[in-house]
Amino acid sequence: MAKRIDVSGLNVFYSKFLAVQDVSIAIEPRTVTALIGPSGCGKSTFLRTLNRMHEVIPRARVEGKVMLDGEDIYAADVDPVNVRRTIGMVFQKPNPFPTMSIYDNVVAGLRLQRRWKEAELDTIVERSLRSANLWAEVEDRLGKPGAGLSGGQQQRLCIARAIAVEPQVLLMDEPCSALDPISTLAIEDLIGELKERYTIVIVTHNMQQAARVSDRTGFFNLAGVGQPGRLIEYDDTERIFTNPNEKKTEEYITGRFG
Amino acid sequence: MDDDERRDTIGTGHVAPRRSASSLAVGRSSRGDVIFRQLARGSGILLLLIIIAIAAFLVSKAVPAIAKDKSNFLTFTGWDPDGNPPKFGIAPLAAGTLITSALALIMGVPVAVGVALFISHYAPRRMAQLLGAMVDLLAAVPSIVYGLFGLIYLVPAMAKFQGLLHKYFGFIPIFSSTGFYTKSLLVAGVVLAIMILPIVAAISREVFLQTPREHVEAALALGATKWEVMRTAVIPYGRPGIISATVLGFGRALGETIAVALVLPITFKVTLKILDIQGNSIAAEIAVYYGDAGKVGRGALIAAGLVLFAMTLLVNLIARAIVARRRDFRAAAA
Known part of the structure; x- marks a missing residue:
């Protein structure tokens, strides 16, 4: 039932504004992938490109490829309605x-x-x-x-x-940010159970949550104000939280910015 | 006065401590409060008094006339209040009023809701603005103009259409006909449908625009097509608004006077045959005959007005009940 996602060279635009630049990521089936990063870094925008919800906004568009088990969901003959029936979403x-x-x-x-x-x-x-x-x-x-x-x-x-x-x-877009800690815990337990059957991608502002629920973590960041968001680092969650490759990741994880 | 002081006088309860002495005193703010409260209460009472006065006026003039009626006011099909003996019945007028208004709703509301959906969710921005302005313009056209349009254009133009309706659907009793097509309940219904269209469309458009974005996205994320988004999120959310708009339109149709007077043949037969040269309405009858009516005649027309008043009231109550029935599913949305 669960499928893998391969994104390559994805650019995401709002009209002419490039919001997210050059994301490539491979998401394995039956895993939980957490996307973390400071506000406005494009992680939610990126998430919404995975089920073609991004283009619901007028003049929003993407470049690049998103493959679902080898099938490009942005191919010309693909109906976004069918994509969204295959890839579910839970909102903030x-x-x-x-x-x-x-x-x-x-x-x-x-x-x-x-x-x-x-x-x-x-x-x-x-x-x-x-x-x-x-x-x-x-x-x-x-x-x-x-x-x-x-x-x-x-x-x-x-x-x-x-x-x-x-x-x-x-796909889950900050599913716990409007909830109290007990409800949050209930949802987190649920995510752990659901990953037996589904491929889950979750955007979260809560780094402890990312550490608790996910197998892999992607860190998004902006190069600067007005610059597009980028995927800075993507690795096993344990590695991201203990020994990340990038300095920016470490600074964010340890709370030095964001 | 600096900003902090200004905020104190609003009296929100969060009063800056350093100004405590003066802001605790009874000052301008509470006086303004009292004045506003009294004004608001006064307006409410005034409204109630006006309604009571209208009802009292109608009843006081209507009851003596009905007492003089030698026929059954509710069932008699004729109108001769100044004859000897005076005979008049409300049935043909009330039936005509209800039938023409119902026809107006059947034809007008679906179109209006369609227009509203198109403006709010389908049309490109510029076209939506243009169409919105057109709808508002349609609402501003005086009813006499609709009446003339109906009389001079629709009556002849619809003759052929009415004939076709009879030809293909004549087996349904309401479409049976004498074979001669001119003023009819259907023509009046069409004129009324055009007249209620703008109000129903304008209100529906507003409620459709208020559909929270997250509900639209919830439907989209489940794989809903555009129309399915309308069906699962937008229309159900706007339902109470559509009902309110429909009731307002129905009220307008029930009370519409001059346009209906021009396109109805003003006869006194209770009939469901909407193509026949039959039909009348309470408001049209009052408009056409009040000037010529004698003493009892005027009272009789006012009695008809009382019935119209009661009908409108009833329609509003029913609509409120319909909206309230689903309140559980709305209040929780906030």
Whole structure:
């Protein structure tokens, strides 16, 4: 189910502004890759290019290649809608659909694909919510609004919604930055379980989090104000946090800037 | 006055300690508060009084006239309040009002919502601005102009269309016909549809534009196409707004007077046959006959006005109930 991602020579633009320059990175299936770096360094922008969410912004575009198991997701005949069905995403701010119940939120992506039998959906809802460690908390109120849950529960609902469609890859854009420490811990545990089945890429501002959950870590940084962001270093998480190659990485890890 | 002092007088509760003596005293800020509160309360009470006054006026004039009615006011299909004995019934007027307004909603709301979706999510910026301005312009056209347009252009222009409707859908009772096509409930419905379009489109556009970006992105990230984004995020989020807009449009259609008076044949038959040369509405009847009406006649027309008032009130209550039913799913969104 999980697929590998190979990015080569990726430049990301907002109109004429080059936001991220020349990123090449290989992400193995069934691993957690953390992207860290100071604010505005382009890590979220880069993440959004992996499921073609970047181009949703008017006049945003990319150059370069993003291969999903050898298939270029930016090839001319590729429909971005299909890319996003294959590569799920969880956002910084929990964003369950406010007009839908918990149940309907989980199956929202499935209902886009085709008609389903009630029983099929029931099974998937339970399985997805169990995978997201939310089932026990909501099984008796699946018909209630998803937006009525706590922030941490909402985020786990969003994860359930993302995995209900059985994506190959799960992208997470600072999924815990709006959550309290206990909810954060719950999500981190969940990431550990999900990586058995998915390729996970997570952007985080929290370096302890990157160290706790990820196998590999990429450090993004700006060369200066108005300069594009770059991938400075990408290596095993342990190495990045103990003995990085680049001086900038070390300075950031040890809290000297950022 | 420096900035700090200015902030104190707003009286937010976060008062700078060094100015404590003067900012704790009853000063301009609390006086302003009192004045504003009274003004606001006064406006609210005034509004209530106006509504009560209108209702009282309608009831006081209507009840004596209805008492003189020798027919059943609710069911009689005719209007001769100044005859001997006076006979008049609201049924044909109320039916015509409801049917023309319902036709206006059926035809106008889908188009208006489509226009709103196009302006808010599909059209390029410049075209959206142009279209938005056109919609506002359409709202500013006086209703007499719509009436003349309906009478002089639509009535002849729609004759053939009405004929075609009868030819292909005549097996449905509402499209049965005498074979002669001119003023009809359908023409009035079309005129009203055009008239409510701008208000429904303008309000819907506003609520569609307010759809939070994160909900649109949530749908996109699940692999939604543009239309599916509309269906899963934008339209459900805007639903209460669409309902409010529809009710406002319905209210406008119910009460529309002169345009409807010009394109309805002003007859007194209760009918669902929307192509027939039949139809009337409460507001049109009042506009056409009030000047010539005698004492009982005027009272009778005011009684008709009371019914229109009650209908509008009822429509608003129903709409509120519909919006409130889904409140759970909205309040939590904030």
